[in-house]
Amino acid sequence: MFDFQGQVVVITGGETGIGRATAEAFARAGASVVIAGYLEDEGQSVVEAMAAEGRAVEFIRTDVQQEEVITDVVAGILARHGRIDVLVNNASIFDGFAGITETSTSLWDKVIGTNLRGSFLMSRAVLAQDMTARGQGTIINMASVGGLIGGADGLAYTTSKFGIIGMTRQMACDLSARGIRVNAVCPGMIQTEMRKHSTRILGADAPPMRGVGVNPDALKRVPKGHKGRPADIAHAVMFLASPYADYVSGHSLVVDGGWTIQ
Numbered sequence: 001m002f003d004f005q006g007q008v009v010v011i012t013g014g015e016t017g018i019g020r021a022t023a024e025a026f027a028r029a030g031a032s033v034v035i036a037g038y039l040e041d042e043g044q045s046v047v048e049a050m051a052a053e054g055r056a057v058e059f060i061r062t063d064v065q066q067e068e069v070i071t072d073v074v075a076g077i078l079a080r081h082g083r084i085d086v087l088v089n090n091a092s093i094f095d096g097f098a099g100i101t102e103t104s105t106s107l108w109d110k111v112i113g114t115n116l117r118g119s120f121l122m123s124r125a126v127l128a129q130d131m132t133a134r135g136q137g138t139i140i141n142m143a144s145v146g147g148l149i150g151g152a153d154g155l156a157y158t159t160s161k162f163g164i165i166g167m168t169r170q171m172a173c174d175l176s177a178r179g180i181r182v183n184a185v186c187p188g189m190i191q192t193e194m195r196k197h198s199t200r201i202l203g204a205d206a207p208p209m210r211g212v213g214v215n216p217d218a219l220k221r222v223p224k225g226h227k228g229r230p231a232d233i234a235h236a237v238m239f240l241a242s243p244y245a246d247y248v249s250g251h252s253l254v255v256d257g258g259w260t261i262q
């Protein structure tokens with residue numbers, strides 16, 4: 001459906017879930033895909049699965065909380081590929097629906113540090129080292145319906161996703177006239193293993209990961225009546241990265257089966 005032949009696409013946290021589906025979809029559409037992710041084994045498994053299909057995907061172990069690491073990762077990608085056409089800031093940690101009194105300072109720092117600050121650091125590095133000078137490129141930030149409404153997630157995650165939507169709008173104001181579009185995607189409830197990955201990555205800081213939504217009847221509020229697939233989000237990301245979205249900038253595209261229309 002989409003053609004990204006010859007383009008270089010960087011996806012943070014592209015080794016699992018929505019990021020993996022997005023990496024695979026871009027690779028199948030002809031892009032050279034670089035996954036900048038935390039979980040090494042999962043990253044290698046995407047590389048191998050895609051290599052078996054003859055698709056170009058590489059994995060670089062990256063912690064998006066670390067500024068120096070990001071500077072080096074982006075420099076390395078540019079040394080190997082020459083440019084970055086699409087950056088997808090997808091890496092994220094979930095907070096287990098922790099409310100304010102359950103949120104430790106270190107949980108807050110890691111969730112905000114990964115989801116919001118990590119997206120800022122990656123964007124700034126890619127802009128500074130490549131996109132701004134070329135006056136080309138597009139950035140897609142992974143927000144959430146939790147960035148549009150209260151009560152969908154916990155405190156730190158919700159705050160990070162509201163921040164991502166604000167950051168997306170401000171970046172679009174700053175960059176659109178310079179040839180760089182910035183947009184966000186807001187997934188609703190998507191079938192992934194985010195709670196498991198976040199528990200593993202957070203270690204001792206992990207809160208108990210509760211069930212589906214703060215409200216156990218949350219799925220009943222989704223008009224489509226079921227969770228979305230990671231590929232549903234991948235396709236929204238691809239649309240925003242494609243020339244079909246040439247006049248779309250600063251937008252937050254909701255993909256939630258109708259959850260937030262009511």
Ligand SMILES: NC(=O)c1ccc[n+]([C@@H]2O[C@H](COP(=O)([O-])OP(=O)(O)OC[C@H]3O[C@@H](n4cnc5c(N)ncnc54)[C@H](O)[C@@H]3O)[C@@H](O)[C@H]2O)c1
Binds near residue numbers: 091186197
């Ligand atoms: N699954 C959902 O229902 C849902 C809903 C709304 C938004 N989202 C968003 O979609 C995106 C993908 O989530 P997912 O559901 O696929 O979960 P996931 O856990 O499979 O994906 C998150 C990825 O981020 C990576 N990551 C975490 N910390 C990192 C770090 N410091 N540096 C680099 N990578 C790091 C993880 O290794 C993982 O691959 C996230 O931004 C999430 O907030 C998901």
